[in-house]
Amino acid sequence: MTATTETPRREGALDVPEGLPRGIDLGRINNRDKAIAMYGREFTEKLTDHALLADEAAYLAMRDFRDKSTGANWRTFDTALDHGIDALDDPSPGMVELFRQLEHIPDWVDFDQLYRGAVAFWRAGPIVPPILAWATIAGGFSMYSATRPVLFSGRMRKADHVGTRLVESFRYVVAAYAPGGMGRFEEGFRLTAKVRMIHAAVRHGLSRSDAWDWANWGIPINNLDGMVTQAGQFGVKFIDAVHSSGIRFSDREIEDIFALSRYVGWVIGVPEDILHTDYDDARKKTNFHTLIEQPTDDLCRDVVHSVIKFSVENPPGDVEVLPAPVAKFMTTDRRLKLAYGLLSTWLPENVIKDLHVEPTPWRFVLPAVKPLLTLSNRVGRILPHDDEAATFRILKQFNAAIAVPESEKAKAVANPDEVGADAAANKGGMPVVAKAI
Structure with missing residues (x-):
């Protein structure tokens, strides 16, 4: 296929090296011709261009944190997060723009609908935690693109870090998808904003790493992959796993769940022009993303198996992922085999095969x-x-186990500076590749 040479408008291109191809011509993009034939060139180029675009507002705020003259730091960020940007006497330009976006409520947001979506998300009961742990979180790392950034920090390759990462993921998802959790001063909103800044810190670190392969992977933590996390992992693939288990959501419940995942996507920094609008749009974009993914490789397999193994041997916060009556009478080895058995139902056959x-x-x-x-x-x-009531019963169980004391709220998710520094230092031991640009 002839490479396209037109340079796209790159709103999220700070610290991106010159000379890169368009998104559609990055090494990570698979099945280009098939994608164009199925979805059209305009749609294909628009979405793949976002492999070289990322969350600029959070990144500008992160760069302000690195510039001591701005007065911006994690303390001022936490103050603005807890009390609003007006609580700061002289916020930096990056902070002002970030909170302008965070605090903007799009006209499509209906908080009553988001509340219903959260109730629907959890009302399937005991099947939800294993789906989240294995089909959504672990299964998400079967995607080639999803594993590249996380591997650099070493947090998903080293056994002593996997547990921490898994608990943090549960803590964030439980908070964001809890009824009322995405209100401006609620825990779900707070942790979503925190995760947004973790992404910015990882991007900042990897932008300075000799091992980051720009021509193959695009920009670290890019819009394209951020979009499919909400539309796909916590949307389409979650719904499909629940349905394949014999529990059906109503049309209204599905509509409400996708409204919630859409708003979570907005707060975490996915631009509105590619953010999913509803269930049908989410499925279309998820299927497109799956089509253009490179095959699962050994690095993907390592992460998926590490997460599943750890979650079985050391349940997050000592809460069994499996329903207690099932887990109580099973050995660790049997629970592990059951986890893979369930995964075989929830993930496509080709993914299960690729994961060995x-x-x-x-x-x-x-x-x-x-x-x-x-x-x-x-x-x-x-x-x-x-x-x-059923939703709050299951959330109470998880929140009691993964909660942090009020005095340690800052530790609810990872320290962005530490993760960014680990990524920059390539503590995961990713190989340095010859640059193609």
């Missing part, structure tokens, strides 16, 4: 009990039920 998941009889467990789960779900929807 051993086929065991446990893969038949969920299909065998699916009719019972389906019947239970249908009866439960007919009989009087309280989805909100």
Whole structure:
């Protein structure tokens, strides 16, 4: 295919080296011709251009933190996060723009709908935690693009760090997808903004790493991959995993869940022009992203297996991912085999094959009990039920285990400076590649 040479408008191109191709011609993009044939050139080039675009507002704020003359730092960021930007006497330009975006509520946001979406997200009950741990978080790292940035810090390659990373991920997801969690001064909003700055710190570190392969991977923590995290991992693939387990969401519940994931995507910095608008749009963009992904490689496999193994042997916050009655009577080895059996139901067959998941009889467990789960779900929807109460029961269990003391709120998720520094230092031991530009 002939390379396209037109330079796109790069709103998120600070610290990106000159001479890179357009997004569609990056090494990470697979099946270019097929994508154009299926989705059209305009759509394909628009989305792939975002592999070289990223969250500029958070990145400018991060650069202010590095410039001592601005007076911006993590203390002022936390103050603005907890009390609003007006609580600062002289905020830096980067901070002002970041909070202008954070505090802007798009006209499509309906907080009552977001609340309903959070209730729907959790009301499927005990099946939700293993889906989040294994299909969504671990399964997400089967994607080639998702693993590149996280591997540099070493936090997903070293056993003593995997647990911390997993607990932090649970803490963030539970907070953001809790009913009312995305209110401006609620914990979900706060942690989403924190994760946004972690992304900026990792981008800042990797932009200065000799091992980051710009011509193949594009910009670290880019818009394209950020979009599919909300549309795909916590949207389409979560819904599909729940449905494949025998529990069905109503059309309204699906609409509400995707409204919530859309707003989480907005707060975390995905630009509105590629942010999913609804379920159908999310599925289209998720399918497109899957099509253009490079195949799962050894690095992907290492991360996925590390997360699953650790979550089984050392459940996040000592809360079993599996329902307690199931986990109680099973050895660690059997729980691990069951985890892979469930994963075989939730992830596409080709992904399971690429992950080298051993086929065991446990893969038949969920299909065998699916009719019972389906019947239970249908009866439960007919009989009087309280989805909100059920949601808060399961959230109470998780929050009690993964909560941090009020005095240590800053430790709820990773320290951005530490993660950024680890990425810059390549503590994950990623190989330095010959530059193609």
